[in-house]
Amino acid sequence: MIKVNNVVKTFDGFRALDGLTMEVEKGSIYGLVGPNGAGKSTILRHITGIYRPDSGTITVDGAPVYENPAVKSRVAFIPDDLYYFLSASTRDMMKFYRGLYPAFDDKRYQVLKEAFPAVDEKQPIRRLSKGMQKQSAFWLALCCNPDLLVLDEPVDGLDPVMRRQVWSLLMGDVAQRGTTVLVSSHNLRELEDVCDHVGILSRGKVLLQRSLTDLQDNVVKMQIVFQEPEMPKLPEDLNLLHVTQVGRIHTLIVRGSSDVIKSRLAALQPILMEALPLTLEEIFIYELGGEDYAVRDIML
Missing domain, CATH: 3.30.70 (Alpha-Beta Plaits)
Incomplete structure (x- = not known):
């Protein structure tokens, strides 16, 4: 699904990614872990096509993702710092996403309203609490029916009940649709419950990556x-x-x-x-x- 080969990225002389290589299989939940400054958010922004690497290649199903609308229409991204149009509500963003994602499911939007009952879909997202904003982001992302869902600290700010609800929905999509989930988080205990593959980053490189079972064995x-x-x-x-x-x-x-x-x-x-x-x-x-x-x- 995702192949990252020898990617290098430098910001003002700082080498954020230093020949990073990793591979994520289709239909897996891949956990990306590492200390602060290891390059986790940077590589996620490359995989979603926000950044262009200085060198190296990144492909999703064999196609480059940067400046490739066809690939990006199959990828949904929930970053750590959410951004929406200043006055946009969840309903407004639903209409916007519907125009960007060919697989956007209006019926699922209505069904998932019951999964996130506390979110007022007519309220501007920027006026919602951090936890409510995350719920809105998951509501919208899941309705896009992406083949690849990329998450950066996804459940930060959610209460324990909603965390379980969100992971249940994600794992349901993996099981039923074959969705690939790439998640970066510092909550290693939670990743241990949901991930089948893990990659450990340090200083812009992947130290090791393997199935969680092999890693623990x-x-x-x-x-x-x-x-x-x-x-x-x-x-x-x-x-x-x-x-x-x-x-x-x-x-x-x-x-x-x-x-x-x-x-x-x-x-x-x-x-x-x-x-x-x-x-x-x-x-x-x-x-x-x-x-x-x-x-x-x-x-x-």
């Missing part, structure tokens, strides 16, 4: 206790990311297969050993810890 948290308070020398071939100790419990974050790691540590004859799954937030922290990110000594 490749990094293991081991809690281990030995007869003596001190931990014996570990096997040199362990790909150790982090070590902490609380009392007699040693916590090791190790990259690799859980079965292989347990087998190697069992040779040290621990009196207690347990493998625990890592959350996406923990994976994010430890992967970026290897990039000198300022979280090396955080203990989870």
